Amino acid sequence: MNCNELKILLSECESLADLGQLPKVTTHLKDCAACRAALLYEGKLRQGFAGIAGEAAPPDLAARIMAIQSEPATETAKSAESTEPGWLDQLLRSLQGFPFKVAFAAGLTGFFAAFLILRQPQLAPVNEPATIATRQKQTAPVPAKDEAFQLAKAGREPTGSHEKTLLLETTSAKKQREPGGDSMQLAMAPKEEKAVVSADDHKIAESSELGVAPGSEAEADTSAEEQIPGAVTFALDSSADTFVADKAAGAAAVSLADQPAASEPEMQLAMAPSPERETAKSVRPSAPARFAAPPPVGETHTRISASQIMSESRSKKFELSNEMFAETESSDPLADELRKLIEANAINLPEGFISLDELAMRGYLPAEKLRRLRPPTGSGWYLQKTAGQMRIFLKKR
Amino acid sequence: MKMTPEELWKLAIRGDQPAWQKLYELFGGPVYQFFLRNTRNVEMAADKTQEVFLRIFKSREAFGGGSLKSWIFRIARNLLIDEWRRAGHREVLSDNLPEIADTATGVEEEVINAIEHAQMKEMIDECLELLDEDSRMTVCLVYLAGLSIPELASVMEMPLGTAKTRVRQARLKLDAMLCEKMQIKRVEQGL
Numbered sequence: 234m235n236c237n238e239l240k241i242l243l244s245e246c247e248s249l250a251d252l253g254q255l256p257k258v259t260t261h262l263k264d265c266a267a268c269r270a271a272l273l274y275e276g277k278l279r280q281g282f283a284g285i286a287g288e289a290a291p292p293d294l295a296a297r298i299m300a301i302q303s304e305p306a307t308e309t310a311k312s313a314e315s316t317e318p319g320w321l322d323q324l325l326r327s328l329q330g331f332p333f334k335v336a337f338a339a340g341l342t343g344f345f346a347a348f349l350i351l352r353q354p355q356l357a358p359v360n361e362p363a364t365i366a367t368r369q370k371q372t373a374p375v376p377a378k379d380e381a382f383q384l385a386k387a388g389r390e391p392t393g394s395h396e397k398t399l400l401l402e403t404t405s406a407k408k409q410r411e412p413g414g415d416s417m418q419l420a421m422a423p424k425e426e427k428a429v430v431s432a433d434d435h436k437i438a439e440s441s442e443l444g445v446a447p448g449s450e451a452e453a454d455t456s457a458e459e460q461i462p463g464a465v466t467f468a469l470d471s472s473a474d475t476f477v478a479d480k481a482a483g484a485a486a487v488s489l490a491d492q493p494a495a496s497e498p499e500m501q502l503a504m505a506p507s508p509e510r511e512t513a514k515s516v517r518p519s520a521p522a523r524f525a526a527p528p529p530v531g532e533t534h535t536r537i538s539a540s541q542i543m544s545e546s547r548s549k550k551f552e553l554s555n556e557m558f559a560e561t562e563s564s565d566p567l568a569d570e571l572r573k574l575i576e577a578n579a580i581n582l583p584e585g586f587i588s589l590d591e592l593a594m595r596g597y598l599p600a601e602k603l604r605r606l607r608p609p610t611g612s613g614w615y616l617q618k619t620a621g622q623m624r625i626f627l628k629k630r
Numbered sequence: 631m632k633m634t635p636e637e638l639w640k641l642a643i644r645g646d647q648p649a650w651q652k653l654y655e656l657f658g659g660p661v662y663q664f665f666l667r668n669t670r671n672v673e674m675a676a677d678k679t680q681e682v683f684l685r686i687f688k689s690r691e692a693f694g695g696g697s698l699k700s701w702i703f704r705i706a707r708n709l710l711i712d713e714w715r716r717a718g719h720r721e722v723l724s725d726n727l728p729e730i731a732d733t734a735t736g737v738e739e740e741v742i743n744a745i746e747h748a749q750m751k752e753m754i755d756e757c758l759e760l761l762d763e764d765s766r767m768t769v770c771l772v773y774l775a776g777l778s779i780p781e782l783a784s785v786m787e788m789p790l791g792t793a794k795t796r797v798r799q800a801r802l803k804l805d806a807m808l809c810e811k812m813q814i815k816r817v818e819q820g821l
């Protein structure tokens with residue numbers, strides 16, 4: 234062993250006593266005074282460091298460090314008790330699944346969005362309510378199996394009390410409608426208006442009993458209202474938290490929903506373009522107004538709940554159906570003309586759309602009459618045979 | 631029966647106070663001196679020592695075996711570096727130290743024999759103060775804390791060869807300083 238190897242050993246060994254026991258080291262140390270001095274120096278140095286490391290720390294440090302073990306032990310025990318997962322923690326932990334959180338957040342956002350949208354009050358008065366779906370003007374159809382309809386068609390005296398009531402309602406509705414008032418409007422009116430209207434009913438009834446004509450300012454106002462048939466506007470009644478329908482549209486909507494199949498002529502008329510409808514109206518001056526009129530300009534719409542509308546309109550159903558039947562019976566003069574033409578010529582036509590071109594080709598319709606009877610585009614004259622009676626009305630193809 | 635530090639530790643974390651006290655007796659002094667020699671502040675050294683024991687107890691589950699001494703002094707070293715950084719007089723420890731020439735001390739055997747233990751302690755303390763921070767910390771970890779070279783490499787998170795180089799260079803600096811002091815002492819004592 235040489236001096237360098239001994240220096241390396243000295244720097245790396247952990248125990249000088251063990252190093253001194255090695256034979257090759259002792260052999261080298263016997264002959265090398267420098268290495269003996271280096272070994273001695275190393276020993277002194279390590280003793281010095283050991284002496285420094287063994288110097289006492291401040292007395293309070295031991296107490297502070299001993300307290301570390303006891304304090305956290307109680308704290309950890311307390312925290313272990315306090316961190317017992319409660320039902321809320323468990324619930325929140327269960328909600329930590331990412332897809333569930335996303336779905337939950339989306340649902341919550343959607344709910345609040347819908348809530349805010351529906352709760353938003355409609356500030357501006359709705360003068361022109363939106364029409365349903367196609368913006369085509371629609372009529373309130375009359376059910377064919379309607380009780381009042383059947384009674385009216387049968388033309389017999391009501392026997393039961395119910396039938397009498399129906400008849401009374403029908404006559405009452407007619408009386409209301411005649412001076413310009415609108416039964417649809419009445420049906421759709423809110424409670425306050427209904428109270429007024431019911432008072433008017435009494436007046437009408439009384440006046441009819443007394444033989445006095447029931448003309449009033451209210452009726453004149455109503456007749457002056459601009460009417461947009463088929464318009465249905467839904468809004469939220471903030472007090473009742475229910476949808477309310479515009480009074481002008483509610484009855485039509487309810488009637489459309491309730492009686493889908495029995496008022497084909499009314500539907501045809503309603504779906505016809507406005508010029509033709511005006512023509513039809515002028516041709517039928519006696520035809521009653523079919524749709525509720527919107528409120529006059531500047532008047533805020535009174536809103537009633539949809540449930541109210543439903544119940545009230547159901548109670549007026551028989552009046553409406555009877556009224557519509559009367560209108561159907563009066564019907565379009567063009568339809569009457571066509572019906573008379575068919576009956577006069579004893580043309581046996583099947584139930585369905587009538588081909589005017591075919592009638593013209595067969596010589597029943599002159600060109601001038603064909604042009605006059607030509608139905609509007611998209612619709613046609615429909616022949617319906619009910620109980621041996623022939624009905625012709627415009628129907629959308 | 632003498633227990634290893636790791637065995638004492640297992641008992642201490644279960645609430646065994648004597649084991650915890652024994653651990654303090656084993657490591658409290660070296661840790662305190664490690665901080666004291668590197669900071670030269672008694673209060674700070676005591677606070678840092680307490681912080682080391684607090685940390686090891688709080689993160690007792692983080693100790694996954696190995697050398698308890700290495701774990702304790704790794705925490706101590708990190709606390710010291712944090713303190714240096716907070717004080718702003720040190721950036722990071724340099725990995726590449728300049729090579730120092732090995733100058734033989736040349737101190738005679740009788741001169742060394744003549745130096746008493748107390749004198750040696752005083753000289754070491756003076757030399758440590760003169761050492762640069764890297765060398766001082768390395769010397770303290772090896773000679774004060776009693777870490778082996780592999781343990782030092784683990785504590786300082788560096789390769790074993792780098793740890794050896796660091797120790798060697800730190801020792802050369804320290805030896806040069808000590809020899810100079812001993813020569814001065816020999817002249818003073820007329821040896």
